[in-house]
Each structure stands twice: as structure tokens, then as C-alpha cells.
Amino acid sequence: MRYIIKKGTPVFEKLWAIQHQIxxxxxxxxxxxxxxxxxxxxxxxxxxxxxxxxxxxxxxKRPGDWKLCHKEGTVQLYYPKDMFRNFYQRVRLRQLPSVERMAIDQLIGYQHQQDNPVRWQPFVGFSWNDDFILVRIPDKAIYTPINGVKSIGQAAYDALYVINNTTIPVHRWGKNDRILIKNE
Structure with a gap:
């Protein structure tokens, strides 16, 4: 399911404020x-x-007291090992300001759900633009759009997505539902 939220609607303004926090x-x-x-x-x-x-x-290259936590292609990512000498690095990483994806999803009225007893539906995907926000919701999800969220067809979504080449990756459909952000 594909949706668009246009500038000027209350839901756009709320999402845009969260985008600045992100x-x-x-x-x-x-x-x-x-x-x-x-x-x-x-x-x-x-x-x-x-x-x-x-x-x-x-x-x-891997720092001495850090462990490999994720590998994607040739990119290897590390996290400080649970050692006393890494305590402050770990604390500083955990104290970074954060934004939960569920809070963003709830702004558009999406509730997380299961499509079978052991698998949750993934989070909503967003593509941000100054004039509109594109929303991608899993096809199996049960969702009723709130006021300001308009349904669009796949072709219209694809055309706007291509135009919007400054997409900020808030959601990545990847392993373990984690986000790998690549900053250009």
C-alpha cells in the first residue's frame, strides 16, 4: 500500500518536526x-x-577492543566490547538522542501487527521531500488512512520516488529490521 502526505496538512507538519529530530x-x-x-x-x-x-x-580496520557486529558487502561495522575500558564509549553511544520508529508510525495511525503467529509486519517506510512525504506500508497490513494521508497507485508512487532522489533512509527493508544509514 502506497500513500502520500502533502505539505500543509497537520500530519505533514508533525512528521516534518520528527524528520528534523532525526x-x-x-x-x-x-x-x-x-x-x-x-x-x-x-x-x-x-x-x-x-x-x-x-x-x-x-x-x-577493526579497533582492538571492538567487536564485529554487522557486515554488509564490504562494509564492516564494529561496536565496543563489553569491557571496563570501553565503558565510556558504550555510554556515549547509548546517550545519543534517539527517535523510535513506532512513534513515527503512530503519527499516521499505523499499528504494528502480525501476519502469522511468529512474524510481525515490518515498520512503515518513509521517503521525505519538502512538498510531500511518501509512505510505504506492507501490503498484508491492515491500515485505514487517517485524515491527510491519501492513497496513491504504485505507478504514481514510483514516479514520485524517482523524482525524490534526496531520500533520507528512515527505513531499510533489511536483515534483522535494522537500519544501515549511508551518509553521502
Missing amino acids: QAAHAEARKLAIELKADPTYLLLSTGYAAGMVEGLHFA
Whole structure:
């Protein structure tokens, strides 16, 4: 199911405010990555978060007291091992500002649900633009759009998605439902 939220609606304004929180949180995470001598290009976020809760940073080579936590192609991401000397690094990563994806989903009236006894429907996908926000909801989900969320066809969604080449990846349909953010 594909939807569009146009600028000027109350739901757009609420989502746009959260988008600014996400960008600010990503900026803080990149700043901390640079401080820890990591490459700020890639950040691995914890399940259920659009920002904050960083679970992995990219280094040219593995730091001594860090463990491999995720590998995607040639990108290897590391997290500080649970050792006393890494305590402050771990605390600083956990204290980054965060935004939960469920809070974003609830703004458009989406409730998480199961499509079978052991599998939850994934989170909603968003593509952000100054004039509209594209929304992608899993096809098997039960969803009734709230006021300001308009249904569009797949062709219209694809055309707008291609135009919107400045997409900010808030959702990645990937392994373990975690987000790998690549900052250009």
C-alpha cells in the first residue's frame, strides 16, 4: 500500500518536526563517530529506531577492543566490547538522542501487527521531500488512512520516488529490521 502526505496538512507538519529530530540525531551520531575516529559515512541503528541507538560504526580496520557486529558487502561495522575500558564509549553511544520508529508510525495511525503467529509486519517506510512525504506500508497490513494521508497507485508512487532522489533512509527493508544509514 502506497500513500502520500502533502505539505500543509497537520500530519505533514508533525512528521516534518520528527524528520528534523532525526537529522539532528544523525548529526550528533556522525560527530561522535568522528570523535571516536570512525568513518561517519555508515551508522548501524538498533531495531525499532530511526535515529540514535547506534549499534555499529565503520572503521578502516577493526579497533582492538571492538567487536564485529554487522557486515554488509564490504562494509564492516564494529561496536565496543563489553569491557571496563570501553565503558565510556558504550555510554556515549547509548546517550545519543534517539527517535523510535513506532512513534513515527503512530503519527499516521499505523499499528504494528502480525501476519502469522511468529512474524510481525515490518515498520512503515518513509521517503521525505519538502512538498510531500511518501509512505510505504506492507501490503498484508491492515491500515485505514487517517485524515491527510491519501492513497496513491504504485505507478504514481514510483514516479514520485524517482523524482525524490534526496531520500533520507528512515527505513531499510533489511536483515534483522535494522537500519544501515549511508551518509553521502
